[in-house]
Amino acid sequence: MKVLLYFEGEKMLEKSGIGRAFDHQKKALESAGIEYTTDAKSKDYDILHINTYGLNTRKMIQQAKRQEKKVVYHAHSNAEDFKNSFIGSNAVTPLYKKYIVSLYSLGDHLITPTLYAKRILQSYGIQKPIDVVSNGINLAQFKPDAKKEQEFRAYFNLAAEQKVIISVGLYFYRKGIVDFVEIARRFPQYTFIWFGHISLYSVPKEIRKIVQYDHPDNVIFPGYIKGDIIEGAYSNADLFFFPSYEETEGIVVLEALASSQNVLVRDIPVYEGWLQDKQNCYMGHDNAEFSQLLEGIVEEKLPDLSKNGWQTAQTKSIQHIGTELKNVYEMVLS
Structure with a gap:
């Protein structure tokens, strides 16, 4: 099993919570002995694990689907946490919600960090299976x-x-x-x-x-x-x-x-x-x-x-998160 961890706009987001979560994912996969790459040009992988929402993200998913790869989408964001952030964020929140729902729906399996976040996605009408896996912490x-x-x-x-x-x-x-x-x-x-x-x-x-x-x-x-x-x-x-x-x-x-x-x-x-x-x-x-x-x-x-x-x-150590991610990957492949 080999995983392609995809993170669009890494330099722009590295200081954010999503950036730290991505770093934790790499360490978690290493701790669980799961082979992975962050090279978006790689073709030698079994699961595409998406973390971001840019225009290239949709292209990556479509490419993976053509190659009959499985897609795990890490749902780090939702409409609720987009509100009250950037200038004009509240005005465009309905569009943002529609956009991320369309992206999340392309995944074979979703991951959210909390039960609360899972419930929000379910309230959006997303039918994909969703697992709760904490972003973890480097103790x-x-x-x-x-x-x-x-x-x-x-x-x-x-x-x-x-x-x-x-x-x-x-x-x-x-x-x-x-x-x-x-x-x-x-x-x-x-x-x-x-x-x-x-x-x-x-x-x-x-x-x-x-x-x-x-x-x-x-x-x-x-x-x-x-x-x-x-x-x-x-x-x-x-x-x-x-x-x-x-x-x-x-x-x-x-x-x-x-x-x-x-x-x-x-x-x-x-x-x-x-x-x-x-x-x-x-x-x-x-x-x-x-x-x-x-x-x-x-x-x-x-x-x-x-x-x-x-x-x-x-209870949310990197090692624990690695085990949980491995379980999700195995479930998706089976």
């Missing part, structure tokens, strides 16, 4: 490391006693960036850092203003940072606060859990089945609840749930 990469934590604090010139709250995501309204900044205004004694970047020309004016100047002094937007600094931030911060309104999974949440970090998220359906309020994370519904919970976690008035969160991350 070793996010294991707490004192050297990485020191680099993080030195990079931002943080005093030893300074309390820090972090989040990671693109500059999208749906990611909760407006709420993140609003909460920061309420706690000037803490430092809030939002990691991530996307061209400000692509987001609405309100978001552009927030990132450029309309935020309090205790908020930092350092852009996209990878490696030791962000990994040190995950484990060394006092809290990972992710007020996103819509996700298909949320790889950054997995990264925080794997870093033995306390996590505060919005109570939304995507976390059903793997995150539980006051068990392995904390959940809030609005900024009033977020404020109360955030202070309680940072000031250690609430129980530390990081160990339980870490245990949750263990």
Whole structure:
């Protein structure tokens, strides 16, 4: 069995969650001993595993069908998580939905990262078989490391006693960036850092203003940072606060859990089945609840749930995902 992993526009998307999911797929297949290639010109493969939605993607699928290859489509996106992102995204969401449904329907088998994402696709009327396989997490990469934590604090010139709250995501309204900044205004004694970047020309004016100047002094937007600094931030911060309104999974949440970090998220359906309020994370519904919970976690008035969160991350290891992908591939070929 040989798999062609196809990812159109890799350079443009490498900093996104889809980009990290693609990287995890390669590692997962290696761990499961599955031969694969990323060479789109390859003809020597059994399964085409699609990750993206561009014009060349449809051509790749049509070519595979002509060669009687099986097609597995990884449904990373849906209409719900397209809303409240780029300029004009809400206006074109109906067209986007129609477009991705037409693409997904070309696959022999679909994969989604959560049960919630599967239900959304089924609500679109897609009849193809759908399996739920997490995007997974590289546990070793996010294991707490004192050297990485020191680099993080030195990079931002943080005093030893300074309390820090972090989040990671693109500059999208749906990611909760407006709420993140609003909460920061309420706690000037803490430092809030939002990691991530996307061209400000692509987001609405309100978001552009927030990132450029309309935020309090205790908020930092350092852009996209990878490696030791962000990994040190995950484990060394006092809290990972992710007020996103819509996700298909949320790889950054997995990264925080794997870093033995306390996590505060919005109570939304995507976390059903793997995150539980006051068990392995904390959940809030609005900024009033977020404020109360955030202070309680940072000031250690609430129980530390990081160990339980870490245990949750263990169930979504790269090795585990490799086994699940292998099962899907074998099912498709049979």
